[in-house]
Amino acid sequence: MKRRDFLKSTGIIAGAGVVIPGVYGSVYAKTSYINNSFDLVAIKGGEPDAMFDESIKQLGGMSSFVKKNQTVVIKPNIGWDASPERGANTHPKLVKRVIEQCYNAGAKEVYVFDHTCDDWRKCYTNSGIEKAVSDAKGKMVPGNSESYYQDVEIKAGKSLKKAKVHELILQSDVFINIPILKNHGSTKVSLSMKNLMGAVWDRRFWHSNDLSQCIADYAAFNKKPSLNIVDGYYVMKRNGPRGVSVDDVVLMKSQILSTDIVSADSASAKIFGVEPSDISHIKIANSMGLGKMDLNSLNIKRITL
């Protein structure tokens, strides 16, 4: 019953936080706390970790997102049993640096997991992410057992009204989403919103109940990523999301940061070379008011290293 109690008590605390924000405000990190003037940062030309160091600065540093003694959960894409150059999984260097920055900001614990598609132990090892996490003293957590996933409701969802979400996402104070930018066989591109399919247990439901709508619906779930970091270092241009070989990959050395998941995906789609309005789930999420697809309305910081 621990989890149910937990959810209840966080509800109460969150409620209290609304009433007395000064007292309980720090319990839950929300985008509203971020003190910056940019809606989105786009950077290119460097190594994944160096680019992150620079781009996070533009958003006021990691301490805008992570407060002292908070627990953080990071959800990279570790979906496939493939090496980093294959561009199927998030770059381990980036994951490592994000964890380090979280600890520098005073995080108590940083957890990393994914509900993988291939054998999870092989994905964790061969993606290089397991080693990156342990090097940065983060905690690599399994995600391939239903027992970790808790029922949640998605009130605003049209097709996806219920899901089972990994307990760490529900329990942690801060949730950071680190997708990789890549091609996808049916949704054309796989980005921040698509990456969150690895946060839930039953993906088959999404596939059989209007995939694009479900992807957008999940973005409406109230535990949203505080930050989306799109890894566009190695970009898989075809045969996604798994890829066949390194021949599917081009080196683009880019990265997109945004607290707005729709904006992040919209900019990433552009970098990939497709129009955001051609991507069903971006269009749907935009029309549901979950974020801004129109990049012209954003204050964007562009950096070339």
Added chain:
Amino acid sequence: MRQSNFRLLRIIISILFFIPTTYILIDFYGLVPGDVKKWILFLQFTPSVLNFITIGTLSITGFIIILALTFLFGRVYCSSVCPLGVLQDIINYFSKKIKKRKKKFIFVKENKLLRYSLLALTIIPIFFGINTFLVLLDPYSLYGRIAGNFALPILAFSNNGVAYILEQFNNYSVYPHDIQKFNIVPFAIVFSFFGLIAYLSFKHGRLYCNTICPVGTLLGIISKYSLFKIRIKEEECLSCGACARDCKAECIDSRTKIIDTSRCIACFDCIPSCPTEGITFSLKSSASSSDDSINNSKRNFLTKTSIYLLSLSAIGASVQKKIKITKPSTIPVFKENAVSPPGSFSLDKFNGKCTACHLCVTACPTQVLQPSFLEYGFTGMLQPHLDNSAGYCNFDCTICSDVCPTGAIIPITRNDKHLAQIGIAKFIKENCVVHTQKTDCGACSEHCPTKAVHMIPYEVKGLVIPEVREEYCIGCGACEFACPTIPYKSIYIEGNSIHKTAKKNVEEKKLEKVNMDEDFPF
């Protein structure tokens, strides 16, 4: 060493074999590397013989060593190396504890007809590629199944308990092991055999080993002529019957002072039981054993049984054609052939060599390997097949071929595995989400490691639907596993009865480099 210590020595050696063998059979963590597993199983008789027939290397010496040891010392394989034998000793040990009074055995006459006909039923059909009786009766494989079906769930349950407790403290160092599928019929078969063996050992010690077990009978023939034997010293023997009461093979007739060495499993329990040291394990030759010439009735029996078995396999083949994999629905899926693991080359070869020890079933990280019921027909019952409702074959994984002790799955390199076509994906458009609901899906193509399943434009604008390029497909089943349609799949694997080699997907050229100096596109 005093002869009364032989028993203790035997117990120590048994434990040294039993614990590692049991562990590797339930090692779902994959802690023990495949080649170490093979070495632990090196002396297991049946896998070694089968592996010798298949590849004739490495494992060649395993069974030869056992044969030599048997010729020297009798059935030490049965007493110490065979895990099923040791399991029976354990059951027997507890049966003594349960029955308050010390358990006593009595001499039982040999059932020659049963022993030798079971041996013949096991061996002869192997020459015709049928190993049904071997699968059912081979002691190592029987034990493997018992461990996999009973010990593994206990281990998994305890592991999951620990994982759950640690999880409450946000410690995720132990992860739960979810058993993907429960196969009721194979489980029931294993359960009945386990029940039978437990009952026999509870009541009659090693009755399974010296009357039913084909390996026991075969080694028994040799042990009749072994150099060292348990012998009764006429001059010391009081005919008190103490040895017979402790003989769990029930092969000592203290009244006539004769030991049936073909049934003796070399446990040495009788030596310390003798009050006068009237029983020894010695080299000295004694009177020759009974007459064993083969008579005509036996010969007839053997011919008949082999014909019977051949007809059984024909029935098996016809059943194979009619297996319905999924529940009834608008377009049910029918599979003509089951899918055997990469490295097994063909269903016939695989079915003829696999003894269903389930070592690979436990080792398979995705749990796609499941014991069959009728997927291979009667003759392949319990042998593992790829069951894509439970998982799929991970592209870069070769664990099953690394661990297989019998040569049913031959070691295969990762590169060969990438092209080993064990089956081919078949797409049923009428069941597909894209066709029935006019929405995106593509789960099959997403999971396909070779992109044999790719997405092509569909009749509704903006939508794409799967297409299978069969030449690239290796039959791993990732598409079938990922396909969300219920109750039947829209894409499934049809097994290749003879495995083929897929074409490498190299149609696409290397992509052009990106110009890093360009501006952001927004």
